[in-house]
Amino acid sequence: MKTFVSFVWLFTLRSLRLNFLPQSSQRKIRTKFTEKMLLVLFTCFSFLAFGQIDSGFTKKAEAKNIMVNGKKEGKWCEYNKQMSFDHSHENDTISYDLTVYKAGKVNGIMREYYMSGKIEAEMRFRDDHQYGVYKAYYESGKLEVDGFYNNNFQLDGVYTKYYENGKVKMRIVYSNGLNKEEKNYDETGNEIK
Numbered sequence: 001m002k003t004f005v006s007f008v009w010l011f012t013l014r015s016l017r018l019n020f021l022p023q024s025s026q027r028k029i030r031t032k033f034t035e036k037m038l039l040v041l042f043t044c045f046s047f048l049a050f051g052q053i054d055s056g057f058t059k060k061a062e063a064k065n066i067m068v069n070g071k072k073e074g075k076w077c078e079y080n081k082q083m084s085f086d087h088s089h090e091n092d093t094i095s096y097d098l099t100v101y102k103a104g105k106v107n108g109i110m111r112e113y114y115m116s117g118k119i120e121a122e123m124r125f126r127d128d129h130q131y132g133v134y135k136a137y138y139e140s141g142k143l144e145v146d147g148f149y150n151n152n153f154q155l156d157g158v159y160t161k162y163y164e165n166g167k168v169k170m171r172i173v174y175s176n177g178l179n180k181e182e183k184n185y186d187e188t189g190n191e192i193k
Contacts (some may be wrong), residue, residue, distance in 0.1 A: 056109030057098055071104030080112075093122055114139045121145075129153040138164045152176060163187050 010074040052166040059065075063077035076099045093115060100108040106125040114120050118139055124132035131153055136145035143162055150156035154177030161170040167189045184192040 046182065056100055056111055058111065058182070063098065068103075072101035073103065075100055124149075140164060142166060150176065 027150050030058035045096045057075055060077045063075045065076050066072075066074050070159055074099075078094045078097045078099065080095045080097065082094045082161075095112055095114055097110060097112050099106055099110045105128040107127065108125065110123050110125055112117060112121040116139060118141060119137055120139070121134070122134040123134045131149045132152060134145065134147045134149060135143065138144050142164055143166075144164075145159070145161050147155055148157045155174040156176060157174060159172045159174055160168055165187060167187060169187075170185070171183050172179055186192055
């Protein structure tokens, strides 16, 4: 790593043609440039070494389920019970979520899994608000839903729901949370009017 930094530093300094300036000015500019280059390199190295801040996690064993000052903090694994109108399956666990909390709020990628361990859904959160790409999957692993939440935490763009055979079931175009256009399709791909 030290060799790489030295190479980049020398290469960039040599590429700075400052001969038209007095020596003292050249030194100041090169010093400032070197400081900025080192900051950029440090940032890049930190990102590569430690990964994305909101990358979430994928193994239940990583969850610690810690409370700090009465609020959820860190990695959590939470089990979801089945809801039924007749209360016949109320205690059946149907899935679990792997979630990262900061001061009691969901932050980062939240993943929901079927009890078989296969991914059911993946979504991003910032301060308890969903944003970015949302994907849900059938237990077979095939894509069930694909959508996008904008920075105002509203559905935006094309939201698509698929049949398990891969054909589009429903396509809705959203603009800042408002449904602008909706089309439904049968399992063979023909539009239902």
